[in-house]
Amino acid sequence: MTIQTRRERERAERERLIVTAARQLAESEGWDAVTTRRLAAEIEYSQPVLYSHFKGKDAIMAAVAVQGCADLAAELRAARSAAGTAQEALAAVGEAYTAFGGRRPALYDAMFTHRVDLPFATAEAPAPLRAAFGELAQAVAPMARPGDDPALLTETYWAGLHGLVTLMRSGRLPAEAHQRRLALLVGHFAASGPA
Amino acid sequence: MTIQTRRERERAERERLIVTAARQLAESEGWDAVTTRRLAAEIEYSQPVLYSHFKGKDAIMAAVAVQGCADLAAELRAARSAAGTAQEALAAVGEAYTAFGGRRPALYDAMFTHRVDLPFATAEAPAPLRAAFGELAQAVAPMARPGDDPALLTETYWAGLHGLVTLMRSGRLPAEAHQRRLALLVGHFAASGPA
DNA sequence: CCCGGGATTCTATCAACGCTAGCCAATCTG
DNA sequence: CAGATTGGCTAGCGTTGATAGAATCCCGGG
Numbered sequence: 001m002t003i004q005t006r007r008e009r010e011r012a013e014r015e016r017l018i019v020t021a022a023r024q025l026a027e028s029e030g031w032d033a034v035t036t037r038r039l040a041a042e043i044e045y046s047q048p049v050l051y052s053h054f055k056g057k058d059a060i061m062a063a064v065a066v067q068g069c070a071d072l073a074a075e076l077r078a079a080r081s082a083a084g085t086a087q088e089a090l091a092a093v094g095e096a097y098t099a100f101g102g103r104r105p106a107l108y109d110a111m112f113t114h115r116v117d118l119p120f121a122t123a124e125a126p127a128p129l130r131a132a133f134g135e136l137a138q139a140v141a142p143m144a145r146p147g148d149d150p151a152l153l154t155e156t157y158w159a160g161l162h163g164l165v166t167l168m169r170s171g172r173l174p175a176e177a178h179q180r181r182l183a184l185l186v187g188h189f190a191a192s193g194p195a
Numbered sequence: 196m197t198i199q200t201r202r203e204r205e206r207a208e209r210e211r212l213i214v215t216a217a218r219q220l221a222e223s224e225g226w227d228a229v230t231t232r233r234l235a236a237e238i239e240y241s242q243p244v245l246y247s248h249f250k251g252k253d254a255i256m257a258a259v260a261v262q263g264c265a266d267l268a269a270e271l272r273a274a275r276s277a278a279g280t281a282q283e284a285l286a287a288v289g290e291a292y293t294a295f296g297g298r299r300p301a302l303y304d305a306m307f308t309h310r311v312d313l314p315f316a317t318a319e320a321p322a323p324l325r326a327a328f329g330e331l332a333q334a335v336a337p338m339a340r341p342g343d344d345p346a347l348l349t350e351t352y353w354a355g356l357h358g359l360v361t362l363m364r365s366g367r368l369p370a371e372a373h374q375r376r377l378a379l380l381v382g383h384f385a386a387s388g389p390a
Numbered sequence: 391c392c393c394g395g396g397a398t399t400c401t402a403t404c405a406a407c408g409c410t411a412g413c414c415a416a417t418c419t420g
Numbered sequence: 421c422a423g424a425t426t427g428g429c430t431a432g433c434g435t436t437g438a439t440a441g442a443a444t445c446c447c448g449g450g
Contacts, residue, residue, distance in 0.1 A: 035406080052427080112362070113361070149375070158362070159368070159376065162354075163354030166308070167350075171312075173354070181351045231438080232436085240400090242437090243399075243439075244400090247399085
């Protein structure tokens, strides 16, 4: 069996190589630069090898997206655990999320903009996706008012963050007022207790 | 001058024909079906005529987007003026906005998702864009708390709506809970006065 | 009435894209 | 050492957005 396992190991390693190369290329030059030919050249193989690992270019993007979700989850977790109060945690998570979107636009697009056939809101969603959402949820849950579904509230807050990121990135919202918009969003989602 | 004006009139008419054909094709079969060849066949001209009117495919999409903004502005206005209280107006505008995004996905993408070089947040933005934003602003402004910049608050609310539309449309959020998420968003942006 | 000149439209083509078919060689099996 | 099989590569298909240059039309002057 050792020979077969070696083959499988090499194959898995090459698959990681593909995803990593796609990710780096996308982050440095944008997804338009990630063509199958360019990617093949990058990994020093020919084009068709890509198709022995992935069904197509979209599947490669999906793999990159899953990796990106793991990164995002880690950053959200770091931001949340460094915060003190629940209100600060909500703000910190929002700040970390939008910063991630601004700092790694290509990764963000693969995760949340590009059409991709990953199961998202179901239990079969890849673990990193659920982890990232879970981080958001943990920050949002304390803000739920009686009768609010915490998951739905999280999704709604997420939508607000996502809207800020995408509208700003595509030039629909001026970037310089981002912090104030984020503060408004956080302010409206923070527990409404204090007058 | 009559002959030249006739030429210009015919030319302008053909330009409208291009935009209308692109819009109809996109709405019925999606933007992927809008290729320059297909579009040329639709207007019964050859491919290169398109490039004598627009710089490229993106410019055609931008023209469609401007048309779409006019439609959206009209729908938002209707929803707003049919509402009674300011809270109801905010909810009605949110409902109309997300319904527009769900009902005309191709149009919505051209307006707010696709990368396009239209000036958005500046004074030079095309009138329909400013009109659509103005409708939102009129619904949001009454909710501004002392010290809030109404324009920024509008942008933030817009981001929330945009996030809901895009995340749902791309499968990131389950569609069946849309109304409840929208209600949460509206609830958090409505004037926080009543306990 | 007819023909030259200028604008305009079409035919043909380009480079690049995602993806696939089929050959060829290196490797494992008996 | 011969035969079978796996796996990668060369080559190519069909489309895409965009362009260059030929051809055509149409108006105005002789």
